[in-house]
Amino acid sequence: MIRQSSCYNNYNKLEIMVRYMKLYGLSLILLMLPLELFSSGIGEEYSIEGAGTGVEGTYLVKVTLISKKASVADEAFVRCAVHGVLFRGFENQLLRQHQRAMVGSEQEEEHADFYEIFFRNDLSSYAKVVEDSRQVRMTGKKYRISSIVQVFKDKLRRDLEEKGVIKKLTNGF
Amino acid sequence: MLLLVCPMLAHAQAKRPTLMVVPTNSWCAEHGFLLKNTQQGATTQIPDYESALNNSIELVSVITKIGELMSDRGFPLKDLSQTIKTLRQDEAEDEMLTSRSSGAILAETSIDRLLKRAKADILLEMAWKVNKTGPRNSVTYLLRGIDAYTNKQVAASQGTGQPSISTELPVLLQEAVLDNMDNFIIQLQNHFEDLVANGREVSIGIRIFDNGSDLSFESEFNDKELTDIIEEWMTQNTVAHRFNLTDATETMMNFEQVRIPLYKENGKATDARNFVNELRKYLKTSFDITSKIVTKGLGRADLILGEK
Numbered sequence: 001m002i003r004q005s006s007c008y009n010n011y012n013k014l015e016i017m018v019r020y021m022k023l024y025g026l027s028l029i030l031l032m033l034p035l036e037l038f039s040s041g042i043g044e045e046y047s048i049e050g051a052g053t054g055v056e057g058t059y060l061v062k063v064t065l066i067s068k069k070a071s072v073a074d075e076a077f078v079r080c081a082v083h084g085v086l087f088r089g090f091e092n093q094l095l096r097q098h099q100r101a102m103v104g105s106e107q108e109e110e111h112a113d114f115y116e117i118f119f120r121n122d123l124s125s126y127a128k129v130v131e132d133s134r135q136v137r138m139t140g141k142k143y144r145i146s147s148i149v150q151v152f153k154d155k156l157r158r159d160l161e162e163k164g165v166i167k168k169l170t171n172g173f
Numbered sequence: 174m175l176l177l178v179c180p181m182l183a184h185a186q187a188k189r190p191t192l193m194v195v196p197t198n199s200w201c202a203e204h205g206f207l208l209k210n211t212q213q214g215a216t217t218q219i220p221d222y223e224s225a226l227n228n229s230i231e232l233v234s235v236i237t238k239i240g241e242l243m244s245d246r247g248f249p250l251k252d253l254s255q256t257i258k259t260l261r262q263d264e265a266e267d268e269m270l271t272s273r274s275s276g277a278i279l280a281e282t283s284i285d286r287l288l289k290r291a292k293a294d295i296l297l298e299m300a301w302k303v304n305k306t307g308p309r310n311s312v313t314y315l316l317r318g319i320d321a322y323t324n325k326q327v328a329a330s331q332g333t334g335q336p337s338i339s340t341e342l343p344v345l346l347q348e349a350v351l352d353n354m355d356n357f358i359i360q361l362q363n364h365f366e367d368l369v370a371n372g373r374e375v376s377i378g379i380r381i382f383d384n385g386s387d388l389s390f391e392s393e394f395n396d397k398e399l400t401d402i403i404e405e406w407m408t409q410n411t412v413a414h415r416f417n418l419t420d421a422t423e424t425m426m427n428f429e430q431v432r433i434p435l436y437k438e439n440g441k442a443t444d445a446r447n448f449v450n451e452l453r454k455y456l457k458t459s460f461d462i463t464s465k466i467v468t469k470g471l472g473r474a475d476l477i478l479g480e481k
Contacts, residue, residue: 052335073238095335100356153355154245169362170247172369172435173189 042119044076048084050097057154058100059088060130064146068135072145074129079119081127081149082156084133102157103166126159127151188442190472192294193245193251195235196225197315215335226352234343235299238350239316245359251293261294294472295361296321301346311335314349316357323374323429323472328360372412372432375445375472379403379426382465382479384408389423393459399425406455407431410448445474452476 045066054060063080065072084090087108089101108115133148158164198220201207203278206225207218233254240250265278269450302313307457310453317329330353335347381388390400400421408414412432420427433448441447446468453476456462 053352056351096333097352098332098356099352100359102355102359138261167362167366167367169358170189172365 018037022083029055042079042083044080044083046080046084048081048088048090050099051091051148052095052097054150057152057156059090059151061085061149061151062146063149064144067145068141069145070138070143070145074147075123077129077147077149078123078127081151082123083119084150085153085156094166102153103160107165114165126153126156148152189248190293190294191251192248192297192318193253193256194239194297194299195222195253196220197300201225202475203302213457222253226257231301231346233344235346235350237303238347239297239299239354242350242354243358250297284350292321294321295319295327297439301349303342303345304333304336306336306347308338310338310340310342310345311336312349314346314353316350316353318357318361318429320374320472323376325374327364328357330354342476368466371415372434373444373447373472375431375433375448375474377428377431377445377449377473378475379428380475380477381424382477383424384479386479388462388479390421390426391423399460399462402450402460403456406452410451445469445472449474449476 047064049062049064051060051062061081061084063077063084064078065076085099086102087105089099091098127149130148130150133146135146137144137146157166161168176192195207201220201222202218204225206221206228208221208224210217210219217314236253240252243250247388270279271277298315298319299319300315304311304313311334313331313333315329315331317331318327319325320327332349332353334352338343341419379390381390388399390398390403393400394402403426404418407416407418407428410433412434415430415432416428419429419431431448433443433445435443437447446466453466455463456464456478462478463480464476464478465481467477469475
């Protein structure tokens with residue numbers, strides 16, 4: 001009886017320990033997530049940072065997606081990279097990069113109808129995933145999948161200027 | 174009537190500010206491109222752009238790159254080296270020019286000589302510095318847009334690139350220009366959008382010729398001092414009545430942050446000179462005051478009262 005009670009107590013302690021570990025583990029995972037990570041208007045949870053100086057007319061960015069699945073299509077990275085370049089901007093302290101958003105988030109709301117259709121279209125002419133740049137890491141029950149994406153920012157800006165959703169530098173003159 | 178005015182407004186285009194890239198004074202000083210200028214016993218140092226362009230291939234390369242990127246955005250820059258060449262050419266031609274009948278040379282006032290300098294409405298001042306840490310080099314780069322007549326910084330971008338052992342200076346500079354240009358243009362565009370929305374910001378100076386006419390800003394016309402008359406005119410003719418009368422004495426008035434409309438009522442583009450010309454006409458027709466306009470670019474004009 002005494003041994004049973006001791007066993008029961010030990011079992012209880014073990015259960016409490018497991019609970020604490022789960023709680024601390026979860027807190028640790030939450031702390032590891034970057035602050036800029038949040039859901040976007042395009043339905044993806046992503047973060048974006050600079051990945052070095054691209055060739056002229058392009059940006060090189062690293063896009064990290066949070067997904068329940070380990071495999072994510074390149075199109076999702078392309079969509080997030082274009083979204084990030086347009087509305088969020090990016091930086092990288094290590095590479096000393098800081099790039100403002102091309103148009104700013106208020107423009108996303110102003111032309112919401114246009115961008116809703118725009119991001120449903122094929123965006124491969126505006127960005128492409130750099131080959132062999134994918135990295136997959138599991139944190140908790142989700143995967144953090146990163147890829148380097150080359151964004152053709154000059155073409156992107158020119159096309160949006162043509163469509164009238166971005167103002168040209170010469171606008172008004 | 175509206176049908177007649179609308180097409181004119183639709184075709185109206187504001188005068189585009191001119192932009193020119195120049196190295197900062199500190200860059201010129203660091204590289205030894207300064208000219209000593211002695212006037213009335215006081216020696217001042219001014220940047221020697223001509224010498225800098227002739228001796229620094231990196232400078233020419235950076236200016237060319239910035240010019241190329243701005244042209245891509247539909248905003249070609251005024252070229253510093255060509256501007257200097259034109260100034261020299263004009264000087265040489267003016268010296269040789271004489272009248273066929275009397276042999277008279279060209280009339281030139283001291284203000285004409287002073288105005289003969291490389292200038293633009295927005296100066297893009299640029300500088301870089303090479304940092305050495307052991308075998309590694311990095312470049313600190315700075316680009317800022319200064320409104321030449323309001324002296325306001327309207328855009329700026331700066332940063333230090335990644336250190337590198339093997340990369341050569343021209344490549345580091347090219348990277349620095351590419352990395353910083355978009356942020357700079359975003360701010361420049363915000364400035365232009367502000368111009369279009371709130372009018373062009375100009376400075377206006379009003380002076381009086383000391384010709385013994387006893388005209389001063391305290392002179393009264395219809396029981397109103399001239400200062401009040403001019404201030405009232407400014408209130409009525411500026412965008413949203415926005416201007417600052419920064420200095421006012423009996424002999425001068427300085428207006429800053431004067432917001433003038435980009436277009437006249439007839440749809441024609443306007444600048445500081447056009448705006449001051451309207452004031453000149455008003456003073457002439459209403460108070461018979463003769464005055465002379467001295468233009469100092471799109472953004473600065475002086476009106477000198479008393480005579481031509």
